[in-house]
Amino acid sequence: MKITKIGLVFLSLTFLISSEGFSQKETISYILKKLERERKKIETGSFDFRQKILIRATLEEKLITGSIKFKVPDKLYAEYIQPYPQIIVSNGKKVWFYLPDYNQVSIQSVGRLEELMGLNLGLFFWASRIGELENYRKEVVEEGENYKIKLVPETGNGVEIILTISKQDWLPVETEVSDSYTVVSTRLENIIKNPEVNNEIFEFKIPLEAQVFESP
Template sequence: MCLRIVFLSLLALLLSPVHAATLDARWQALEGLQADFVQVQRDVDGVLLAESAGRFVLQRPGRFRWDYTEPYAQTIVADGVNLWTYDPDLAQVTRRPAEQALQGTPAALLADRQALTTTFEIAPLPSEGGQDGWRLTPKTDDGEFSRIDLWMQAQTPVRMVFADALGGITEIRFEQVTLNPALTGKAFRFDVPAGVDVVDIQ
């Protein structure tokens, strides 16, 4: 096992610049995305904490919509200016400046067109089932995650695994993916439902 780890570490060191350029080329070609998603969270011991599912729509730069449908409804919308989070069960919406709220988050990674090499050290992971993988390690420690594993099939993101500073893991799998769909601004406009309180957070 030790020899395997040493070998993979050496391979990553040797191939990292090439793979980083390959990943950046694919990543920056991504203009939009529409997919179903499954999100699984586990603690440091691998114990399941939560599992959720829903629909995701993205248009770069800076606009996305997460519609959680399981186990309960929640909508998160970034319209390019504000980040809206709507909890129907609470009849409440929170509104925050998007740039501030998204800094260092997985959503920011997806929504940003910036080259990944700007903020991450990138190393290849072994391919799995025709999917190419990379490990992204932040160059600074001011984000929410200590590493991000990203898997793509050709130009399409299919899986992301985020490890936080406490060892917890969040995995997001994308299914029924449409790459660069035709979207309008209406997809990212959030209209506050009647009778729902809006809480502004700065």
């Protein structure tokens, strides 16, 4: 899977200037710099996720739920609940995809992790760099404990992006990306930054009698 883009469903935004008197541009700059500083402090993390993918043409919806533990820069343990049970483990060199219902294991290269996860979490890890996106109009609104940043393409058929950033965790706890075909909405819950994580969870032990498929 390609780390997809995130989508719309933001019918009206009241564009506010913060109480400190910052302009839109200054407020967005402050938020993105703060996001980047906080991101650099994260070495390990865990969270639950819920992602909904809407196909505009058919109104078909796909729901993906589960939990993730990770260790910077490249270790991952993901456990899916929906659409079906699955465990994905990466030690930074290879990736194991395990389907417990079928006792099947697929071993892939790390380069295919994003493609095969079927989950869009890209903006949670590079959100602070949205300021580098060209040809986008950026708008911000402050809503209680969160900021919302909306990015609207000024030309062409680009995607529309909305980030909801927690002032407590300084992470994008909700994202939406939309284009002409899909709307992808993602929410993180039960976020823990820098928990103790046992490195053993990033090495997968193949179950007895499992059917194993390994890519060259």
